[in-house]
Structure formats: structure tokens, C-alpha cells
Amino acid sequence: xxxxxxxxxxxxxxxxxxxxxxxxxxxxxxxxxxxxxxxxxxxxxxxxxxxxxxxxxxxxxxxxxxxxxxxxxxxxxxxxxxxxxxxxxxxxxxxxxxxxxxxxxxxxxxxxxxxxxxxxxxxxxxxxxxxxxxxxxxxxxxxxxxxxxxxxxxxxxxxxxxxxxxxxxxxxxxxxxxxxxxxxxxxxxxxxxxxxxxxxxxxxxxxxxxxxxxxxxxxxxxxxxxxxxxxxxxxxxxxxxxxxxxxxxxxxxxxxxxxxxxxxxxxxxx
Numbered sequence: 001x002x003x004x005x006x007x008x009x010x011x012x013x014x015x016x017x018x019x020x021x022x023x024x025x026x027x028x029x030x031x032x033x034x035x036x037x038x039x040x041x042x043x044x045x046x047x048x049x050x051x052x053x054x055x056x057x058x059x060x061x062x063x064x065x066x067x068x069x070x071x072x073x074x075x076x077x078x079x080x081x082x083x084x085x086x087x088x089x090x091x092x093x094x095x096x097x098x099x100x101x102x103x104x105x106x107x108x109x110x111x112x113x114x115x116x117x118x119x120x121x122x123x124x125x126x127x128x129x130x131x132x133x134x135x136x137x138x139x140x141x142x143x144x145x146x147x148x149x150x151x152x153x154x155x156x157x158x159x160x161x162x163x164x165x166x167x168x169x170x171x172x173x174x175x176x177x178x179x180x181x182x183x184x185x186x187x188x189x190x191x192x193x194x195x196x197x198x199x200x201x202x203x204x205x206x207x208x209x210x211x212x213x214x215x216x217x218x219x220x221x222x223x224x225x226x227x228x229x230x231x232x233x234x235x236x237x238x239x240x241x242x243x244x245x246x247x248x249x250x251x252x253x254x255x256x257x258x259x260x261x262x263x264x265x266x267x268x269x270x
């Protein structure tokens with residue numbers, strides 16, 4: 001998010017302005033003098049509108065990138081280790097990969113991580129039970145030793161400051177242990193492989209939400225002046241279908257993608 005806010009969004013906003021200028025030059029809806037007057041009058045409004053647009057668009061783009069990495073690692077696995085495994089490493093996976101998951105190869109499930117999680121919960125419960133018992137003992141005995149006495153009693157029962165034994169069960173990624181094929185993952189520094197992966201991720205997210213968005217709109221037909229009438233739901237549904245077909249391509253066209261990432265400019269034939 002920080003990278004996209006600091007580097008991507010400013011360049012993308014400028015790209016949108018160039019895109020709007022290109023639309024004007026293509027359609028020439030108003031004379032240049034009138035266009036200049038509109039820019040002078042509504043320039044700040046345009047900046048505010050773009051600010052609002054990118055307050056929604058920037059997290060969405062960053063989310064598509066991080067979501068793509070999340071899904072890739074969840075499917076292909078991450079090499080991890082934990083202090084409780086005494087330095088032994090193992091591969092664990094993401095969503096819906098616990099042992100017995102439907103359609104999942106048993107060799108590619110997260111049984112070790114599950115056992116560590118169960119052990120962590122058990123240790124946490126034990127420590128809570130000990131702390132509760134110690135508190136009752138202190139209250140019953142009228143012990144005035146304060147926290148020093150409480151700490152001593154806890155330690156005598158195996159609950160020692162700073163009480164972070166549970167973290168020993170938490171897997172941590174082994175540095176350099178997992179392939180990262182998205183080595184150029186930032187927009188402006190994105191290779192073709194990752195572009196295709198992120199586009200597929202965004203496409204699935206948009207398509208899965210399209211029906212809900214469309215059904216929430218009024219089933220209303222509108223006609224403006226003498227223009228052809230259109231149905232609100234049909235118009236939005238059509239726009240979302242086009243967007244879902246190539247999300248990054250649509251956004252890329254809007255922000256003048258080639259100016260941001262020349263490596264992704266479509267190849268031209270002589």
C-alpha cells in the first residue's frame with residue numbers, strides 16, 4: 001500500500017489526465033478555448049475527483065497484487081520452521097489445505113501447521129488455568145507479596161516471564177526457501193507472468209461480485225432527451241463484464257499504461 005500510494009498513484013493520476021486529454025482530442029466535443037476555460041475553472045474539482053477515484057483504485061490494485069501472491073503461496077506452499085520443531089523445516093499451504101480437504105493431495109496439506117496450532121492453543125489454555133489458580137491461591141491466603149509473589153508462583157508451575165512460549169509454535173518463513181516468481185511485481189516493474197496472474201486474480205474477484213452488484217441496482221429504464229433508452233442494470237452489467245474480461249488492461253488503458261511500463265506495450269508488427 002505504501003509503495004502504491006507513494007509511487008504508483010501519482011503517476012497513474014497523471015496518466016488519467018493524459019487519457020482525458022486524448023479523449024478530448026479524439027472527439028473534439030468542445031472548442032479548445034472552451035476546454036481551457038473548463039480546465040481553469042474545474043481543475044481543482046478534477047483533482048478532487050481523481051483523489052476520490054484513486055482512494056478506491058489504489059487499494060484495489062495493491063490488493064490484487066498481494067492477493068495474487070497470497071493465492072500462489074497458498075497453492076504452491078511456503079517453506080517454514082518454528083522453534084518447537086527444533087530447526088526442522090516443512091512446507092505448509094494456504095486456504096482449505098488442512099488434512100482431509102476435498103480434492104487435495106494428502107502430501108500437500110498443512111498437517112504439521114495444524115498440529116502446531118493445536119499445541120499452541122493447548123499451551124495457552126494451560127497458562128490461563130495456572131494463572132487463574134494462582135490468583136485464587138493468593139486471594140485465599142491473603143498473600144501481600146504483590147506481583148513478586150504472583151510471578152514466583154507462576155514460574156514454579158512452568159509459566160515464566162515474558163510468557164511467550166506460545167510463539168515457539170508459530171511457523172516462520174525460511175529466508176530464501178520459497179521460490180518467488182514475481183520478482184518484478186510492482187506496477188511499473190511487472191513482468192508478463194505476474195501481469196497475467198494478477199489479471200486472472202482480479203478477473204475472478206470482479207466476476208464473483210458482478211451478480212450481487214447488478215441485483216442491488218434498480219431495474220430501471222432511462223431515456224435522456226432523444227437518445228436511445230437504456231436499462232440501468234443492463235448497462236452496469238455490460239460494463240462489469242467488459243471490466244472482468246481484462247481488469248488490468250482496462251485500468252492500464254485509463255492510466256496510459258505504456259507510459260508507466262514500456263515492457264508491457266503491445267508488440268507491433270513492421
